[in-house]
Amino acid sequence: MSTAIVAQQRPVERILSHLQGVRRTGEGRWVARCPAHNDEHPSLSVREAPDGKVLLRCWAGCDTAAVLAALGLRWSDLFPDGKRRPRTARECNAASEEAVVRFVASRFDEACREAYERLAVICCAVGHVFAVYGLDITEAEAAWVRELPHMEYVLDRLMAEDPEERLARLEEARQWLI
Numbered sequence: 159m160s161t162a163i164v165a166q167q168r169p170v171e172r173i174l175s176h177l178q179g180v181r182r183t184g185e186g187r188w189v190a191r192c193p194a195h196n197d198e199h200p201s202l203s204v205r206e207a208p209d210g211k212v213l214l215r216c217w218a219g220c221d222t223a224a225v226l227a228a229l230g231l232r233w234s235d236l237f238p239d240g241k242r243r244p245r246t247a248r249e250c251n252a253a254s255e256e257a258v259v260r261f262v263a264s265r266f267d268e269a270c271r272e273a274y275e276r277l278a279v280i281c282c283a284v285g286h287v288f289a290v291y292g293l294d295i296t297e298a299e300a301a302w303v304r305e306l307p308h309m310e311y312v313l314d315r316l317m318a319e320d321p322e323e324r325l326a327r328l329e330e331a332r333q334w335l336i
């Protein structure tokens with residue numbers, strides 16, 4: 159009997175039972191302290207999608223893989239039981255593809271954030287060097303420097319919440335990245 163109840167546990171219940179400082183913020187939404195960093199104020203958002211899947215996001219920047227590792231859970235724990243034990247090879251492939259896409263997306267976000275921070279430092283440092291030393295540079299180098307703020311703009315857009323918008327911005331970014 160108890161085995162049957164465990165098997166029917168919703169993924170969100172499983173995740174929430176491992177978290178601390180859980181607070182419900184709305185229908186299918188919670189916040190909790192992120193286990194992957196020293197989180198004083200709850201910065202991990204937990205959402206239950208209509209199909210039962212759980213979406214995790216740490217607003218301090220931890221990626222979902224790190225959050226799961228800190229909880230001792232796996233990617234499959236975010237998915238409903240039906241998807242955790244797929245009956246067909248096709249379902250199995252779909253579930254693992256989705257996990258890979260989510261993993262790649264979180265790595266991508268992390269890389270963008272890091273690049274954005276470094277770029278801000280570079281822009282600031284380059285401006286300072288020119289202001290102080292008035293260095294001689296070639297026309298090509300000057301053009302590259304002038305484009306730095308565009309890169310900042312592109313990276314800013316790449317961090318959009320909406321994945322569709324992110325893809326569109328990536329397309330737009332090609333002219334600067336190639």
Ligand SMILES: [Zn+2]
Nearest residue numbers: 192195216220
């Ligand atoms: Zn975190």
